Amino acid sequence: MVFHRNTLLELLDGVHTFEKEVYPQKKDLFQSLAYDQTPPTLFITCADSRISPSLITQTEPGELFLIRNVGNIVPAYGNMVGAVASAIEYAVGALRVKNIIICGHSNCGAMSALINLATNPDKLANMPTVRRWLHNAEAAAATISDLRAEDVGPKDVRDLAEANVRLQLTHLKTHPIVAKALSRNELNVQGWYYDIQNGRMYILNDENKKEYSVEEAIALLKKPNSTDND
Template sequence: MACGRDTLAKLLSGVRTFETDVYPESAELFESLATSQSPSTLFITCADSRISPSLVTQTEPGELFIVRNVGNIVPAYGEMLGGVSSAIEYAVAALKVKNVVVCGHSNCGAMNALLDLNAPKLDGLPTVRSWLRNAEAARAAMGDLKAEDAGPADIRQLAEYNVLLQLAHLRTHPAVVRALSQGELTLQGWFYDIPNGEILVLDEKTRTTRSVESVLAEMGATEKEAV
């Protein structure tokens, strides 16, 4: 109990620092966000505490519309309508975001669990087991790999396959289909390598990863051609 109070006190102390030191320096920004928001990007990532979307993208409040859940999963439309589906619809149809990013990460506990959804360790987590079934197609792509034989490289590959699968699921959502058909939306998959502090961009066509630098260089070339 004391430990819980200590960690809660730490959070409250952080709030106090925000109110007295951080907010005054950005008061104008927060005042501009008081009555509306206009984020550019819907950022879908894992609930894992090691991921800080605003930190890795160096964005300010108001720039990202963030959806987090176990395994950065996007159920196919109609499969499990709820928080994720409604957030996607609102972000794309109402807020008119220009981008949707699905970001997986290294050493993902959800991917470890996905390797064997019948494992006894999930018996006490029936909701998690049911939720992860939305990623079973990514598990199938790993073939006959047994959970006990999986190493870090396998978990990483599964995490990447899962991001690609969730991008495919995104394309079943009516709001996304409509925005894509009108050329108003871009989808992109990322993999966050936590210990190396590196983001890799997943290429849906080749199913391989690319460095941020190579993608930025290509985007720069495309922008110049369009001028």
């Protein structure tokens, strides 16, 4: 059973531990970050509490510029002027990130909601904003054949989560600042799928519906004459 910091007191207690024990160990790092950030990576993932981007990538403060929302969604350019589009512009235009990752995950509530949107929209009646937001992922649901809420299994939810990551990568590339950086080979863009239960990441392949293990993705990047740029 997981220990949760349920009360505000327990949450503040965690901050207190950070101030007294964690910060002193990394004081130099925090002081070096005091006035500036130069994160190499924009990491876009779901708001889901079970995803800890720094933990799963073993990165420190200052390394990941984050966008988090329900379903790791990137609305296509022009569809919504808001948090996602402005953070992308800032990350690519001002911070000049070198990598953009879109990371979906197992058992995603947004994917279940998306299945409901396609099959049983009344279930989302009390969440009109979520319902509108999920329209940005509707095309992913359309690629999963015969989606019916009653016989959707774990594999369908995973297929949908991966299809959603691929769709959001497509949307990402409609943002002019991203398209420009890609055309100049200044940016790597990759889709990931995170399996919470097994602690495994899968790297999605652009060209086909396959995915790679992290070991395979590393080997491909290290291969001489790799088409992926570093």
